[in-house]
Amino acid sequence: MRRRSILIAVPAGMVTLAACGGDKDESSKATESASPSETSAAPAPKIVDGPVPAITAGTKFGEKPTVAKGSGDPSKDLAVKTVIAGGGKVVAENDYIQAHYLGQIWDTAKVFANSYDAKTAALVPLVQGQIYEGWRFGLAGKKVGSRVEMAVPPTWGYGTEGNAQAGIKGTDTLVFVVDIEDSFNAKSSAKGEVVAQDNVDLPKVGTNTDGKAPSLEIPKTDPPKKLVANYIIEGDGPEVSAESTVLVQYKGVQWDTGKEFDSTYANKQLASFSLQQVVKGWTQGLAGKKVGSRVLTVIPPELGYGDNPQPGSGIAKGATLVFTVDILAKM
Structure with missing residues (x-):
């Protein structure tokens, strides 16, 4: 992997x-x-x-x-x-x-x-x-x-x-x-109650639960300065902690271009990792969220990669990152 x-x-x-x-x-x-x-x-x-x-x-x-x-x-x-x-x-x-x-x-x-x-x-x-x-x-x-x-x-x-x-x-x-x-498996999705997406200044995320990548539409506005972590679908499983290991489906795009730089859907392989091993925006954004949920996270540069993105990641310096994350399980 x-x-x-x-x-x-x-x-x-x-x-x-x-x-x-x-x-x-x-x-x-x-x-x-x-x-x-x-x-x-x-x-x-x-x-x-x-x-x-x-x-x-x-x-x-x-x-x-x-x-x-x-x-x-x-x-x-x-x-x-x-x-x-x-x-x-x-x-x-x-x-x-x-x-x-x-x-x-x-x-x-x-x-x-x-x-x-x-x-x-x-x-x-x-x-x-x-x-x-x-x-x-x-x-x-x-x-x-x-x-x-x-x-x-x-x-x-x-x-x-x-x-x-x-x-x-x-x-x-x-x-x-x-x-x-x-x-x-690679077709697993969130399951729960769909939550209204009322803020027109935030990305709009699809609510399909068929295992396919949800749509992710970025508004033509400036990105928020602070971390956003909102339910798109709210599951009813246990809450994730900042120390949890999670199993997820996700895809990530840059706010300014809408260009996808990573996706489990494209890779056709789920991802599992400790929330102690990821950028701060993921740790802070998923902590407290429930298993079974789909979460929109908008991560400002200081909670992502700032001016030091990983070489070859497709992420620009100072980029605001947008993710849709399905939390399938935790341990």
Whole structure:
């Protein structure tokens, strides 16, 4: 993924399982290493239905599970079992999923990462090079609302190098329990109540929710001097904080030219990043807004790039930036 224009310095890049830590004894050491490094793609696995260890407690969807140690030798294939069958939309490769998960080692039952303790579901891209290949292959085709258990051999986990920081050897099969809460793709949009756009001195934003880029009409007036962050569609989800990681659709144009310089719609790929990694106008403009919303932000130069836009970004010095942002999810 190319660097997003709205970012300060950190690529949107990889959203990892490490974003949600577990308890301090078992997974805090893994908070920076519990996701696979980008390697060449593994061959597509044969998917079998077992063996997988028993879930001995926390058996309901959304509850932190306790998983037994693996018994005997794990399969050399990718073992995938739907423990609870959901009735929601079908997950596809390259989707983002919002999910709670627990990961442990087959031989020892040592938990190396989980999201349940943090009480915040992870945002995970099922994209080659950005997540365990076992997840990419094993979760595709499952439905939202499902609990899925997987036993992932090294080939579709960390490979023969393992992950020493997380305590994972190159021979370890990894066991995951994943509760799929939601999924999103390049056609996802805001959903909520349309809000009147009465100020003729502000850009007019389209209210379509078909996954296509909304229209964005810039008035022939001078831009506002202060940050604007207005609902176009107001969702009913939880509020975003300045520390949140968000999953969004967006497009950005310059006020003076109306020229688009960045767009997830054009790239056909959602973007996810921490609001601590973006220009101040995004952080301040989205903080307090609700998940599910479409937000118009007009960012003055001092809250954008000022006289130092990123080379090759298509943003002029001193530009006022205009964005329409659909907040799909947060963590």
